[in-house]
Amino acid sequence: MTIPADIAKDIVDPTAYADGDRVDQAFAWLRKEAPLDIAQPEGFDPFWVVTRHADILEVERQNELFHNGDRATVLTTIEADRKVREMMGGSPHLVRSLVQMDNPDHFAYRKITQGSLLPQNLRALEARIREIARGFVDRMAEHGDRCDFARDVAFLYPLHVIMEVLGVPESDEPRMLKLTQELFGNADPDLNRTGKSVTDAGEGVDSIQSVVMDFMMYFNAMTEDRRANPRNDLATLIANGKINGEPMGHLEAMSYYIIAATAGHDTTSSTTAGALWALAENPDQFAKVKADPSLIAGLIEESIRWVTPVKHFMRTATADAELAGRRSPRATGCSCPTRPATATRRCSTTRSASRSTARPTSTSLSATALTSASASTWRGWRCGCFGRSSSPASTMSSWTARPPAWSPTSSAGPSLSRSDSRCTEAER
Ligand code: HEM
Helix, strand or coil: CECCHHHHHHHCCHHHHHHCHHHHHHHHHHHHHCCEEEECCCCCCCEEEECCHHHHHHHHHCCCCEECCCCCCCCCCHHHHHHHHHHCCCCCCCCCCHHHCCCCHHHHHHHHHHHHHCHHHHHHHHHHHHHHHHHHHHHHHHCCCCCCHHHHHHCHHHHHHHHHHHCCCHHHHHHHHHHHHHHHCCCCCCCCCCCCCCCCHHHHHHHHHHHHHHHHHHHHHHHHHHHHCCCCCHHHHHHCCEECCEECCHHHHHHHHHHHHHHHHHHHHHHHHHHHHHHHHCHHHHHHHHHCHHHHHHHHHHHHHHHCCCCEEEEEECCCCEECCEECCCCCCEEECCCCEHHHHHHHHHHHHHCCCCCCCCCCCCCCCCECCCCCCCCCCEEEEECECCCHHHCCHHHHHCCCCCCCCCCCCCCCCCCCCCCCCCCC
């Protein structure tokens, strides 16, 4: 079955995500009626839409079968794809970071910073991160009984942490924040460079490219500095990183800085802001967590699920395969829309843990998932994995356990006290 045109349109429409309810309803419908089917929105190559947690996990786990780098890693119009390839000598990517790589490159590039991000090394940062957090709480208190929490706290605190780890001086943080928002908010007239809705694919690509160039200019200078004056920061690792004994390529090095400078704070800022918004709308939940700080760990988990700051990612099948018993016509692709489902976030967690190494050792996945059945046909197809769904009952894990007050759209909300991450049968 092909996904109905109105649903397919919502999946690729940025305003549906801004609306929230509209895209949530689309995903709720998909999970119930068509959890694994092809969307053919106008202006896009057809792609598979993967909305169930177990299927998304399978796509993530099979990283030899579902590639990142072969085509754009986010939903992209045919026209924008053409324009990027024209600019990049045939490559579908404006940058080449870990997100756009597959093995063996992914493994080799990841090794450069992996050590510094291991839990034991991150633990060493904990005291400093707490100190920064306390500073922001004090600043918030200075605002008195009103503040713009997103602007004054949520955007700035994770930014400061990430920039310290990377090695960007505090004076440059506003610049990094603006560039990040322009990059990820390219479709948003409130954030992008043009100040208007992007309707022309060429214009959209040009505007992203100009942001990328500004990032590159900044990090070029940083590379020179860290080669001459190495420090104890991520920038020094990137500037001096070697792949097979050779310095990293320029595009790859610049892309490495860009992902390091953007991915960590945009996601966590959105989560923090979205969590406080949800608590403000659900004072009973707020009261619970204030009365019992041991609930904070659960609050953080649920907040990431609730907000789902990364909405989707795309993969391209490299060979014929079958997913949850479905075969795709030969030479198509699969897309994993991650918005708004907890599944997205889970996807990324799994990937981070397993991509460059072996498969995860424990899993509750169905054995039917992706096999490389020779007669079936995911080869060349793209699939989109989408995360949190508006309809709690149709998504993964904790949503079925949520108390009613949390969700603005349904009769369920996240449970602050939930500590497991199991999915119900229906959600799988
Ligand atoms: C709420 C928090 C976060 C969410 C929801 C999130 C989400 C994601 C997702 C979905 C991906 C995979 C994209 C894909 O497969 O195409 C990803 C990859 C990545 N994220 Fe995050 N992220 C978060 C926090 C962070 C932080 C704090 C950092 C850095 C300090 C970070 C750095 C990265 C990097 C480097 C990758 C690429 C990893 C790889 O391919 O090996 N993220 N993230």
